[in-house]
Amino acid sequence: MSSPTHIPASGSFPKRSILLHWVMAALIIATLIIGLSIAHHSTIHYAGLFTLHRTLGFIILALVLLRLANSVTTKHNPSLPATMPIWAKYAAHISHGLLYGFMLALPLVGWAMLSAGGYPITLWGGCHIPPLIGYNATLWAQLRSLHSCLAYGLAFLIMGHMAAALFHGFIRRDGVLKTMLYRR
Amino acid sequence: MTHPTPQKRSILWAAVLLPSLCLGLIFAWAGGVIGGDTLTPSHFMALFHKAGAPTTGFRRAHAKGMCVTGWFEPSEAGRTLSKSGIFRGTHLPVIGRFSLAPPMPYLADNPAIARSLAFQIRSQTGDDWRLALVDVPLQPIRDLHDALAFFGSNALDPITHQPDPARTKAYADARPWLRTAFSQNAQRAVSSGLEDDSYNSLDSFYLTNHTGKKTAVRWTATPLEPFHPAGTPSEDDKNYLFKQLIRTLNQHPLSWSLTATIARAGDPINDPSQPWSPTAEKLSVGTLTFTQAYSEDEKGCGPMVFDPTILPSGITVTDDPLLALRSSIYMHSYSTRAGETKTPSMVTSHIIASPTLSTHEKGQ
Ligand code: HEM
Ligand code: HEM
Numbered sequence: 001m002s003s004p005t006h007i008p009a010s011g012s013f014p015k016r017s018i019l020l021h022w023v024m025a026a027l028i029i030a031t032l033i034i035g036l037s038i039a040h041h042s043t044i045h046y047a048g049l050f051t052l053h054r055t056l057g058f059i060i061l062a063l064v065l066l067r068l069a070n071s072v073t074t075k076h077n078p079s080l081p082a083t084m085p086i087w088a089k090y091a092a093h094i095s096h097g098l099l100y101g102f103m104l105a106l107p108l109v110g111w112a113m114l115s116a117g118g119y120p121i122t123l124w125g126g127c128h129i130p131p132l133i134g135y136n137a138t139l140w141a142q143l144r145s146l147h148s149c150l151a152y153g154l155a156f157l158i159m160g161h162m163a164a165a166l167f168h169g170f171i172r173r174d175g176v177l178k179t180m181l182y183r184r
Numbered sequence: 185m186t187h188p189t190p191q192k193r194s195i196l197w198a199a200v201l202l203p204s205l206c207l208g209l210i211f212a213w214a215g216g217v218i219g220g221d222t223l224t225p226s227h228f229m230a231l232f233h234k235a236g237a238p239t240t241g242f243r244r245a246h247a248k249g250m251c252v253t254g255w256f257e258p259s260e261a262g263r264t265l266s267k268s269g270i271f272r273g274t275h276l277p278v279i280g281r282f283s284l285a286p287p288m289p290y291l292a293d294n295p296a297i298a299r300s301l302a303f304q305i306r307s308q309t310g311d312d313w314r315l316a317l318v319d320v321p322l323q324p325i326r327d328l329h330d331a332l333a334f335f336g337s338n339a340l341d342p343i344t345h346q347p348d349p350a351r352t353k354a355y356a357d358a359r360p361w362l363r364t365a366f367s368q369n370a371q372r373a374v375s376s377g378l379e380d381d382s383y384n385s386l387d388s389f390y391l392t393n394h395t396g397k398k399t400a401v402r403w404t405a406t407p408l409e410p411f412h413p414a415g416t417p418s419e420d421d422k423n424y425l426f427k428q429l430i431r432t433l434n435q436h437p438l439s440w441s442l443t444a445t446i447a448r449a450g451d452p453i454n455d456p457s458q459p460w461s462p463t464a465e466k467l468s469v470g471t472l473t474f475t476q477a478y479s480e481d482e483k484g485c486g487p488m489v490f491d492p493t494i495l496p497s498g499i500t501v502t503d504d505p506l507l508a509l510r511s512s513i514y515m516h517s518y519s520t521r522a523g524e525t526k527t528p529s530m531v532t533s534h535i536i537a538s539p540t541l542s543t544h545e546k547g548q
Contacts, residue, residue, distance in 0.1 A: 029207070033214045038512065040216030042223045042328055046508035047493060047501055117518065120312050120494060128310075137487030141523030155211050159204040166200040 011078045012179040020067050021180055024060065025158075028103065031056040032155055039148075054110070055124040061107035068100065078179040092164070099161060102154040108132070109150060113143030223328055225516045228335060232517075235338035235347070237287035241526025244517040246300050246316075248291050249283030250426050250531040251485035254437065254474035256305045262469030265399055265444060266391040268498030269309040271469065279304045280474055281485040282378045282429060285318060287338075290530050292422035295374050295414035299425075301383040301405055301440075302490035303472065311496035314489075316510075317383035317405055321372055322365035323456035327505045330359065330457075365457040376412035378429040379438050386456040387492060387510075388447065388502045400447035400502060402460065405440040405472060421542045426531045430477045430539040439473045454503045479533040481526075489518040 013021070034053045038046055071077065080089050114121050115131035117140035122128055133139070169177030188196065212218045216226075232244035243249075255275045262271035270276065280303035284291055291297070302316040325331045337355040341348045356366050375381040385403035392398050409432075418424040432438060444467050447453060451460040480486035493501050493511040501507045 033210060036211060036214035036216075040214070040224055040226070041221055042225060042228065042332075042509055042512060044328065044503070044505040044508045046512045050511075117522075118488060119491075126497065137518075137522040141519050144519040145523070155208075159208050162207065163200055163204040166203065170196040170199050 057107040116140040231335040241524040242289040246283040247289035251478040252280040252474040258470035261467040266498040268496040269311040293425035294417040314494040316490040323386040374414040380409040401444040408439040427539040
């Protein structure tokens with residue numbers, strides 16, 4: 001697969017990182033789709049879908065924290081191929097940082113906004129989450145808009161991230177895509 | 185690098201871009217950007233504006249209102265029906281809001297207009313229970329499609345700036361399943377004021393007790409004040425119903441019994457437009473007492489959302505489609521109005537402080 005002029009990315013991510021990446025990808029895309037659906041369609045399944053949205057949001061929050069800890073403690077994360085132009089490397093690092101930032105901020109803003117709105121927060125199975133901040137209706141309105149903006153941003157980041165990964169896989173064929181597909 | 189043929193290159197580029205574009209299409213469809221669905225929260229919000237809701241910080245429905253505070257004293261019957269911590273407490277703090285149902289915040293009081301009572305009961309153990317009740321006995325809406333048409337039929341006539349009775353009639357005529365609801369609502373005994381009115385949940389809820397037994401109920405707040413039939417509306421004072429309530433509260437506390445109507449086998453749980461059997465058992469789960477009035481511009485009930493699906497454990501929603509709709513729409517109304525600059529409410533702190541009825545305020 002690797003062509004002579006391209007030095008492949010070294011190694012691949014450890015199994016646990018690959019597993020975390022794909023589980024979180026599925027959960028985040030599902031949470032985005034559910035969030036968009038309940039905010040823009042009136043449905044008799046609102047209560048169930050909204051509970052699922054909150055529950056997935058909190059699972060994602062826990063997983064992001066786990067993943068950040070994992071990426072800090074993993075010694076040998078594969079580096080980007082040396083043939084990548086410097087600007088592309090910067091773009092990759094910045095977009096990965098943004099992905100982490102948005103993944104972390106979205107559930108935190110969701111939690112904070114419902115707290116500010118005075119909504120009790122219950123998850124699937126009846127688990128009760130304490131408020132993150134105090135009751136403040138103006139802040140509720142602002143955080144509700146922020147939650148939407150962050151969600152739209154994350155949706156575009158994910159689309160860009162997917163296209164960039166596939167660009168590495170199909171056009172550049174530099175082994176970057178494989179580092180997240182399976183352990184070599 | 186081996187150079188793929190142009191044909192192969194375009195296939196490769198398709199493989200790079202198409203997955204993202206497909207995901208984008210799914211997002212766009214989920215977010216209502218494509219698809220042309222009209223059964224959406226933003227559509228409902230638009231209908232409230234056509235029905236007279238301004239964009240100046242008021243609730244999109246039940247816009248004219250006033251806050252009250254008091255307490256809830258649960259009864260033994262509540263404890264047998266539900267394991268909720270609410271019914272195990274005593275003297276639980278209550279924040280309430282009396283309102284007129286239409287979306288116009290500056291509406292002249294008139295007994296013919298549907299009135300409502302919303303309140304929040306909190307327990308020492310952190311339970312939070314919100315109820316939003318109205319004084320009509322049945323909901324003239326069966327499902328989400330009815331709801332869309334119903335709020336559409338409330339649109340103000342562009343010339344008279346009044347709701348058009350012909351539209352309401354057309355809505356009712358097209359829906360024979362709502363005949364009972366419309367006739368019972370029209371025949372209800374209309375009370376003289378906010379203080380001697382009964383308020384109903386219309387929607388149904390499940391209560392679960394400590395043995396796991398589930399009971400379907402509808403709520404009614406029944407006044408302990410004697411009923412007086414409505415008189416003709418005051419021509420002089422546009423706040424006379426609210427002032428009457430404030431004046432009574434200044435004299436003595438006002439109480440309502442919170443009554444659970446227990447569904448019998450066959451009573452429709454998921455359709456608030458249909459009555460339950462007249463012999464259905466009624467149990468009082470406690471007494472609600474209000475002592476103090478406040479303007480909603482002061483802290484308290486003003487910003488609060490009385491979403492009827494905010495329930496303590498031991499009380500759950502039924503599959504009533506309108507509960508799902510209300511929860512979603514109340515949230516949209518709440519996040520929109522809380523971000524707006526609010527103009528003063530019609531029932532001001534000044535009126536609360538001196539609720540004297542004006543006698544010569546014609547055309548105020
Ligand atoms: C990674 C996690 C999350 C993602 C990706 C996400 C995504 C979304 C999206 C896309 C929307 C629709 C926004 C719009 O179009 O206006 C939304 C709405 C919402 N989200 Fe989240 N969210 C997450 C976590 C949470 C959490 C943890 C909570 C609460 C605890 C939450 C509460 C809400 C609420 C209340 C809405 C509004 C629903 C409505 O309008 O009916 N979200 N979310
Ligand atoms: C079918 C659907 C209904 C829709 C779409 C609807 C819509 C709304 C909206 C948008 C608000 C303002 C919420 C806020 O910003 O805080 C509201 C308030 C209210 N609704 Fe509904 N409503 C519906 C049915 C009902 C029913 C069945 C009842 C009672 C039985 C009810 C009772 C109330 C009351 C009492 C308030 C005022 C709450 C307060 O004082 O803050 N609504 N409604």
